[in-house]
Amino acid sequence: MNKAYDKSARVVCEALGVDLAELNDWNCCGASAYMSIRELRAHLISARNLALAEKEKKDLVVVCPACLTTLTKTNHYMAENPRLKKTISTALKAANLQYYGSVKVRHLLEVIVNDVGENEIKSRIKTSLKDLKVAPYYGCQLTRPFGEVDDPEFPTILDKLLSWIGAKPVNYPLKAKCCGGMLMMTKEDVGLELTKNLLACAKENGAECIATICPLCHMNLEAYQDNVNKHFGTDLKIPILYFTQLIGLAFGFSRKSLGIDDELTPSKALLEKHLEVVR
Amino acid sequence: MLQTQQESKERSITDVFLEDIYSIPGGEKIKECIQCGTCSASCATSYAMDYTPREVIAALRAGLLDRVVKSNTIWLCSSCYYCTVRCPAGVKLTDVMYELKRLAVEFGYVEKRAKAPVVSKLFVDIVDKNGRISEVELVSKFMMKTNPFAALSMMPRAWKLFRRGRMPLMPHRIKGVEELKKSASTIEELSGLHAGTGKTVEA
Numbered sequence: 001m002n003k004a005y006d007k008s009a010r011v012v013c014e015a016l017g018v019d020l021a022e023l024n025d026w027n028c029c030g031a032s033a034y035m036s037i038r039e040l041r042a043h044l045i046s047a048r049n050l051a052l053a054e055k056e057k058k059d060l061v062v063v064c065p066a067c068l069t070t071l072t073k074t075n076h077y078m079a080e081n082p083r084l085k086k087t088i089s090t091a092l093k094a095a096n097l098q099y100y101g102s103v104k105v106r107h108l109l110e111v112i113v114n115d116v117g118e119n120e121i122k123s124r125i126k127t128s129l130k131d132l133k134v135a136p137y138y139g140c141q142l143t144r145p146f147g148e149v150d151d152p153e154f155p156t157i158l159d160k161l162l163s164w165i166g167a168k169p170v171n172y173p174l175k176a177k178c179c180g181g182m183l184m185m186t187k188e189d190v191g192l193e194l195t196k197n198l199l200a201c202a203k204e205n206g207a208e209c210i211a212t213i214c215p216l217c218h219m220n221l222e223a224y225q226d227n228v229n230k231h232f233g234t235d236l237k238i239p240i241l242y243f244t245q246l247i248g249l250a251f252g253f254s255r256k257s258l259g260i261d262d263e264l265t266p267s268k269a270l271l272e273k274h275l276e277v278v279r
Numbered sequence: 280m281l282q283t284q285q286e287s288k289e290r291s292i293t294d295v296f297l298e299d300i301y302s303i304p305g306g307e308k309i310k311e312c313i314q315c316g317t318c319s320a321s322c323a324t325s326y327a328m329d330y331t332p333r334e335v336i337a338a339l340r341a342g343l344l345d346r347v348v349k350s351n352t353i354w355l356c357s358s359c360y361y362c363t364v365r366c367p368a369g370v371k372l373t374d375v376m377y378e379l380k381r382l383a384v385e386f387g388y389v390e391k392r393a394k395a396p397v398v399s400k401l402f403v404d405i406v407d408k409n410g411r412i413s414e415v416e417l418v419s420k421f422m423m424k425t426n427p428f429a430a431l432s433m434m435p436r437a438w439k440l441f442r443r444g445r446m447p448l449m450p451h452r453i454k455g456v457e458e459l460k461k462s463a464s465t466i467e468e469l470s471g472l473h474a475g476t477g478k479t480v481e482a
Binding site for chain 1: 299302303304323324327354355357358359360361363364365371373377378380381384394395396398399400402403406410411412418421436439440443444445447453454455458459461462463464465466469470
């Protein structure tokens with residue numbers, strides 16, 4: 001579902017010299033669904049990824065905030081609850097794995113902002129995004145519950161990055177509010193309501209597009225605009241772009257190489273209006 | 280395992296709930312709830328809930344937890360963690376909601392076609408089988424189990440996404456899936472010893 005995110009993240013990381021190595025034989029973290037049915041086995045599948053990363057002596061970088069929170073939660077709960085740690089360790093052992101708790105789980109956004117940093121990013125800008133008004137959308141699980149990446153309610157890390165690449169982050173009061181996540185599947189009227197609020201808030205604050213950092217937020221905001229408009233009689237149309245796609249554009253990569261050709265709400269006209277080669 | 284499940288059914292849902300919640304780090308904070316309602320006011324979906332998050336704890340104290348478990352409340356929690364970060368008493372309400380979802384399934388308090396439990400169980404099945412999730416398998420099985428006719432109304436978007444290469448059809452199975460199953464059965468064995476956190480439910 002998130003081919004464009006995958007593509008653009010790899011392109012941008014390569015340009016920035018961030019050496020990503022895909023975790024060998026990783027498994028799904030289970031997200032919120034697995035934890036809703038089973039508790040211990042939810043921690044087990046998270047712990048397997050942590051154990052695999054520890055074996056390779058690496059930290060884990062994820063692009064999905066649900067992975068971030070799920071894996072971080074298992075990391076913390078195993079450290080804080082010796083009984084849980086014992087149970088999970090015994091289970092991992094059956095698969096010849098072990099986990100000592102040394103892995104840190106990080107979101108790519110935070111790695112790019114904190115490890116790569118402003119100067120390095122600015123030095124690679126080839127195309128101006130000047131005056132492109134972007135609503136920075138963080139959603140839930142990047143900062144909650146742990147607040148390790150940024151403030152749990154008023155994050156600014158994406159705003160900062162957007163201004164580094166020459167875009168103009170608009171005031172976006174709902175930036176850390178929920179898009180509904182899986183509710184779009186299971187309780188559509190509630191999912192549509194939350195998504196409508198996010199789209200309308202971005203429009204009201206003058207945004208021309210919304211930047212996302214999560215594949216599920218992206219799906220809800222991008223692929224359900226027709227349903228929102230039909231349901232509420234609104235006319236909310238706004239392109240949704242991954243933060244990695246915006247960085248890639250600023251670095252002068254083609255839309256195609258960043259996967260900006262598979263949207264349901266096209267951004268082509270908007271980008272053609274704004275993008276300008278600076279060097 | 281069977282015996283454990285029967286035993287847990289004989290215990291009240293409140294007993295099982297409290298034992299499990301207290302085993303979560305910081306779980307005992309639930310005793311310190313002051314009924315201020317910050318959770319309900321912060322919740323993006325409380326407007327649609329039968330019982331708001333604050334009322335969940337009120338119901339627990341009144342011995343009416345089973346009403347909450349049978350209500351739409353728990354399945355409307357999207358795990359956004361707003362309540363958790365804002366609670367002045369430090370109650371981990373999102374974890375409470377997860378626990379209630381698990382109890383609803385374990386105690387059989389969900390309707391056969393209730394969408395949220397169905398999608399969660401299918402998600403678990405697919406991850407157990409392959410080690411990864413396949414969105415196409417998840418959505419198609421979900422539609423078949425809940426409302427096959429509604430699948431038709433989803434076709435236009437599904438087609439658009441498919442045409443744009445946004446719906447990978449081939450599921451991926453991890454190499455370590457058999458090992459993962461061994462770990463999982465170890466958990467099942469251990470959970471008999473650890474009532475409470477060891478609660479595992481057959482999906």
